[in-house]
Amino acid sequence: ACGSEDEGANGDGGDSESNGGKLEELQEAGTVTIGFANEEPYAYEEDGELKGAAVDIAAAVFAELGIDNMKSQLSNFDSLIPGLQANQFDVVTAGMAITPDRCEQAAFGEPEMVYGEGLVVQAGNPLNIQSYQDIADNPDIRVTVMSGATEVGYLESVGVSDDQVTPADDIPATFSAIQADRADVTTATEMTLRMAVETAGDDLEFVDNFEQPDIEGVPSYGAAAFSKDNTELRDAYNEKLKELKEDGTVAELLEANGFDPESNMAEAGEITTESVCSGENY
Numbered sequence: 269a270c271g272s273e274d275e276g277a278n279g280d281g282g283d284s285e286s287n288g289g290k291l292e293e294l295q296e297a298g299t300v301t302i303g304f305a306n307e308e309p310y311a312y313e314e315d316g317e318l319k320g321a322a323v324d325i326a327a328a329v330f331a332e333l334g335i336d337n338m339k340s341q342l343s344n345f346d347s348l349i350p351g352l353q354a355n356q357f358d359v360v361t362a363g364m365a366i367t368p369d370r371c372e373q374a375a376f377g378e379p380e381m382v383y384g385e386g387l388v389v390q391a392g393n394p395l396n397i398q399s400y401q402d403i404a405d406n407p408d409i410r411v412t413v414m415s416g417a418t419e420v421g422y423l424e425s426v427g428v429s430d431d432q433v434t435p436a437d438d439i440p441a442t443f444s445a446i447q448a449d450r451a452d453v454t455t456a457t458e459m460t461l462r463m464a465v466e467t468a469g470d471d472l473e474f475v476d477n478f479e480q481p482d483i484e485g486v487p488s489y490g491a492a493a494f495s496k497d498n499t500e501l502r503d504a505y506n507e508k509l510k511e512l513k514e515d516g517t518v519a520e521l522l523e524a525n526g527f528d529p530e531s532n533m534a535e536a537g538e539i540t541t542e543s544v545c546s547g548e549n550y
């Protein structure tokens with residue numbers, strides 16, 4: 269559980285002076301550095317521009333805090349929390365799912381979006397894979413998944429064996445593995461895969477009739493993540509985020525990035541980060 273966020277990662281950080289320092293430091297510089305993993309439609313670079321729902325929401329929040337510029341640092345997904353802890357960036361904007369384990373390592377903002385899972389297979393779905401259970405039931409099915417992603421644990425929790433799973437560095441690498449017949453299927457968030465198949469070859473297919481797994485962690489609540497030493501920055505972020513949810517800005521930004529505000533909007537106060545961290549809503 270993560271009921272002790274204010275104590276800092278090692279129990280020694282988080283004094284109010286250094287916390288206030290970070291927010292002030294960013295405000296004075298006018299620039300915040302974000303960590304991201306190049307995953308459309310959450311946070312990605314296109315034509316030299318930073319895009320995505322998590323980026324747009326963070327930009328709007330930081331603008332409200334008087335911080336108008338964003339620098340970015342691209343990272344593998346599984347290096348985002350370590351990078352945050354090593355101070356390589358001030359915030360992770362990757363639509364990262366709040367989980368009890370991650371709450372031990374980072375201070376999450378309030379949820380910015382709710383999302384489910386998806387599957388991509390070889391065109392025609394030759395093994396007729398429609399659920400995580402289908403993968404667990406057939407030990408010959410090989411699944412590739414991005415390292416550090418929640419899906420690694422989801423597969424394990426439904427009984428997919430470790431030998432069936434090949435880790436990959438990023439989403440394009442999961443697609444390459446299927447295209448090279450080193451894997452039969454990949455799983456990632458529904459929106460990630462919907463977007464990525466659009467630009468992939470005809471040899472891949474998004475599984476339309478995928479059954480969402482009924483397991484802990486699904487659906488996920490995506491949020492910005494901060495260092496445990498910067499909880500005052502996180503609190504200031506949350507205050508502005510709440511306003512931008514209430515005035516409709518967050519719903520607009522989700523929709524502009526392809527999300528459905530009806531099903532993907534995390535309404536202010538509905539599901540709190542604390543309740544996901546504690547396991548109550550996980």
Ligand SMILES: CC1=N[C@H](C(=O)O)[C@@H](O)CN1
Pocket residue numbers: 307310345362363364365366416417418419456457490
């Ligand atoms: C947006 C996103 N969410 C999942 C996670 O938080 O682990 C992974 O699927 C990686 N990307």
